[in-house]
Amino acid sequence: MDPSKYNQAEQEQIRALIEQKQVSDFMNLFTGLTDRCFKECAYDFRTKAVTGREAACVQKCADRFLKHSERVSTRFAELSEAVSRTIFYVVRKIEFIY
């Protein structure tokens, strides 16, 4: 997403769009993570209370997943420039043919 393609007003609107997306992405991360760690860790339904073991598991699970997500994010940033080149090329080709 090349900022120089857009004028000032457009850049502002795009910035607002990105911010909005970040909020909804964060919500999705939160709900997804709860889901993941619940599936992984909750197993004792003889009681309402979260057991010590389950709680420790959830802590570990959330920790690991967030660290994983962070690492993917770093590698993604490094590699995604190559991807946008490929996608751009494919889209142009398809446009040309049709």
Add this chain to the structure above:
Amino acid sequence: MSYFGGGNQQAQTINPQNIAMAEQELEMVTDLFNRIVDSCQEKCIKLGEGQGDLNQQDSLCIDNCVAKFFETNSKVGEKMQNMSQQQ
């Protein structure tokens, strides 16, 4: 005389097509990222085991997984490009 002259006013028109394009690109990139996070977590990370931190094996697996995913993405893109060329 205003310092914000007539020329500047014209530069502030928003082309909705540009916005739509940028939005689409943003969607694509976010979707790709989320898919990589999901797939590579399935392939590499046991959430219930190990410590709160990722060990070296986990980290290496993630690096390789992300790289492989991108390359797979490229190969699929090439394939589709070839298919559209043949038509």
